[in-house]
Amino acid sequence: MHNLLTNKYFLVVTGLFLVITIGVIWLFFPPAIRLFNENKAAKLSLAEQIQTSQTDAAGVKDLVAAKTTIADLYDKASLALPSSPSADLLLLQFDGLTESLGLDATITVPFSEGSLAAQVAAPAAPASDEEIKPGSGSAGGTQPIITSSDTGTKTDWSLGGEWDYPTVLALLTKLKTFGRWNAVTSIDITAAADKSTATISGKVFWTPSSNLQFSGSAKELLTQAKTLFGSYQTYATTPDVTKEGNFGKSNPFQ
Amino acid sequence: MINLVPPEIKKRKGVRSLTYVVTLCYIVLTAVLLLGLAGLATYNYTQKIALGSQQAELDRLIAEKNQHKTILSQAALIQNRVKSAAGYQSAYDWNQILTAVASSTPTNVSLTSIKISSDQSKPPTVAITGTTVERRSIILLKDKLALTKPFSGTSISSITESTADNNKTYTFSMSVGITKK
Numbered sequence: 097m098h099n100l101l102t103n104k105y106f107l108v109v110t111g112l113f114l115v116i117t118i119g120v121i122w123l124f125f126p127p128a129i130r131l132f133n134e135n136k137a138a139k140l141s142l143a144e145q146i147q148t149s150q151t152d153a154a155g156v157k158d159l160v161a162a163k164t165t166i167a168d169l170y171d172k173a174s175l176a177l178p179s180s181p182s183a184d185l186l187l188l189q190f191d192g193l194t195e196s197l198g199l200d201a202t203i204t205v206p207f208s209e210g211s212l213a214a215q216v217a218a219p220a221a222p223a224s225d226e227e228i229k230p231g232s233g234s235a236g237g238t239q240p241i242i243t244s245s246d247t248g249t250k251t252d253w254s255l256g257g258e259w260d261y262p263t264v265l266a267l268l269t270k271l272k273t274f275g276r277w278n279a280v281t282s283i284d285i286t287a288a289a290d291k292s293t294a295t296i297s298g299k300v301f302w303t304p305s306s307n308l309q310f311s312g313s314a315k316e317l318l319t320q321a322k323t324l325f326g327s328y329q330t331y332a333t334t335p336d337v338t339k340e341g342n343f344g345k346s347n348p349f350q
Numbered sequence: 351m352i353n354l355v356p357p358e359i360k361k362r363k364g365v366r367s368l369t370y371v372v373t374l375c376y377i378v379l380t381a382v383l384l385l386g387l388a389g390l391a392t393y394n395y396t397q398k399i400a401l402g403s404q405q406a407e408l409d410r411l412i413a414e415k416n417q418h419k420t421i422l423s424q425a426a427l428i429q430n431r432v433k434s435a436a437g438y439q440s441a442y443d444w445n446q447i448l449t450a451v452a453s454s455t456p457t458n459v460s461l462t463s464i465k466i467s468s469d470q471s472k473p474p475t476v477a478i479t480g481t482t483v484e485r486r487s488i489i490l491l492k493d494k495l496a497l498t499k500p501f502s503g504t505s506i507s508s509i510t511e512s513t514a515d516n517n518k519t520y521t522f523s524m525s526v527g528i529t530k531k
Contacts, residue, residue, distance in 0.1 A: 106369065113376050120383060128390040135397035142404040149411035156418050159425050170424040173431040177438065261452070268444045277438040283448070283466040301438055308426035317425060320432045 158314035165318060172325040175275045179305040181251050183207045185334055186276055186300055190255060192331025193270055199257055206251040249303050253278075256295035261285060264294045275330040276300050441530045442474060447500065451476065451526075454494040456487045462521075466528075476501075476526040481519055485509065488522045495526050503527035 101107070159166055175185070187205045194201035255267065264285055271278060280298040310317075335341075353360075415422070444466070451464060461480040468474030482488060488509060496504040507523040 103365075106372075110372075110376075113380075117379065117383060120387070124387055125390075128387065128394065131394045132390060132397075135394060135401060138401055139397065139404065142401065142408060146404060146408050146411065149408060149415065152415055153411055156415055156422065159421050160418055163421060166421055166424050166428070169428050173428045177431050177434065261448070265445055265448055268448070272440075272445070277435075279438070279440050280442075280444050281468050283444060283464065285465075286463040287461065303434070305427055305430060308423065308430050310422050310426040310429055312429070314425065317429055317432065321428050324432055324435055 155310070155312070155314045158318075159310075162314070162318055165322075169318070169321045169325055172275065172328060172330070173321070175330060176277045176325065176328060178276075178302045181206060181302050183251065185332065186253065188332035188335075189274070189276055189330070190253070193274060194255065194257075194267075196331060197263070197266055197270065199259060199263065199267070202254075202256040204252075204254040204256075206253065250299045250301045252281075252297065252299055254295055254297040257293070258291050259285075259294040260287075260292040264296065267296060270329070271296070271298075273327050273329045275328045442468070442500075442528060447476065447528060450498050450501065451478065451495070454491060454498050455480075456482070456490050456494075458482055458484055459487050459491055468528075473530070474528045476528060477507075477523065478526065479521070479523045481521050483517070483519060485511075485520050488520060488524075492524055495524075500529045501526045502529050 175189075178185075183205050184207070187203060190201075190203045190205065194203070259267070264283065268280070268283075271280060278298050278300045280296060282297045283294070284296075285292065285294045355363075447466065448464065451461075455461060459480050459482040461478060463477075463479045465477040466474055467477075478491075480491075488506065492504050492506055495501045504526045505524060507525055510521045512519050512521065
């Protein structure tokens with residue numbers, strides 16, 4: 097061995113070998129190992145994503161199978177807590193509710209300024225100052241009172257009429273299962289010798305819905321939603337201009 | 351047996367065989383290095399192909415999911431409403447409250463108004479007004495309400511006596527607190 101180490105050719109060849117080997121290791125191995133690690137991580141990540149997507153796909157399959165139920169529940173959920181104040185439909189709902197009990201009611205619902213002109217005819221201007229009542233557009237009957245809409249996610253409403261105590265109880269029972277989620281904030285029943293009047297006031301809610309993502313089991317959702325929305329009562333359907341109404345008059349003033 | 355090979359030749363032979371061994375080591379090391387590199391490269395290449403097919407599978411699943419975007423957004427809204435339902439439940443059962451007022455009213459008392467008002471800052475209160483021919487009945491109504499759920503903190507605000515045709519009538523007002531159901 098001693099002789100070999102003193103041989104200059106051996107030392108040169110060994111040095112050359114070491115330089116080439118280290119060079120190869122230095123140049124080619126790190127990128128190859130880095131690529132190996134990157135591929136490994138990407139594979140794991142993709143496998144997880146595929147698994148999630150496969151679970152989602154199974155959920156979507158269940159949802160598609162219950163397409164009609166989902167559409168029905170969606171209508172009920174949108175009605176219960178809409179994404180906008182939806183005052184026009186609320187008015188129709190309250191109208192249907194009071195009609196179902198055979199009541200003549202004064203309904204006060206909030207309309208946003210934008211939808212006001214389009215949805216409800218403005219009440220006639222008062223002829224004199226005496227006719228102006230604070231906070232109301234009309235009094236009595238079935239003409240809706242129009243108030244400005246709340247800027248938050250809840251809006252006030254009120255129902256009033258010449259109702260007695262049992263009628264108020266019946267109305268409150270109906271409000272419990274009313275399709276639009278609501279909270280009664282005040283009840284006022286006044287009995288006089290000849291008549292009894294009552295006003296029920298409350299709030300309805302709405303919440304903006306954007307970027308909602310479905311996650312979880314479709315079957316579980318369907319069960320929960322059916323239980324929740326099954327008891328709610330709808331008193332009016334959303335007007336559909338493409339399917340209902342007769343339009344066109346030669347003289348719109350006649 | 352006597353080894354007649356001269357020591358010089360013997361030494362040269364030993365050096366040669368050592369050179370062979372060391373050279374062999376270098377060859378083996380180089381082969382291992384190259385094989386390792388080739389193995390890594392091959393593995394990375396196959397992984398790349400596998401990743402490509404996995405990505406294609408994922409894209410297919412996403413595309414399939416996007417086909418049912420409408421139903422998914424409907425389901426998302428339903429899920430959101432189911433989750434938030436508890437927050438919109440009324441804390442008070444108004445039917446129960448009105449029924450409890452009725453069942454607590456003595457037979458010789460006639461109520462003229464019931465006003466229930468609530469706001470978020472404080473619990474609701476019931477303001478009751480009515481008439482009776484007996485002052486005692488007003489106290490009985492107050493005590494009965496105090497014992498009845500969901501009422502709390504009953505107090506009489508006023509009692510007014512009036513006489514017509516020798517008949518005494520008492521007009522009263524009282525206030526009752528309500529506790530959550």
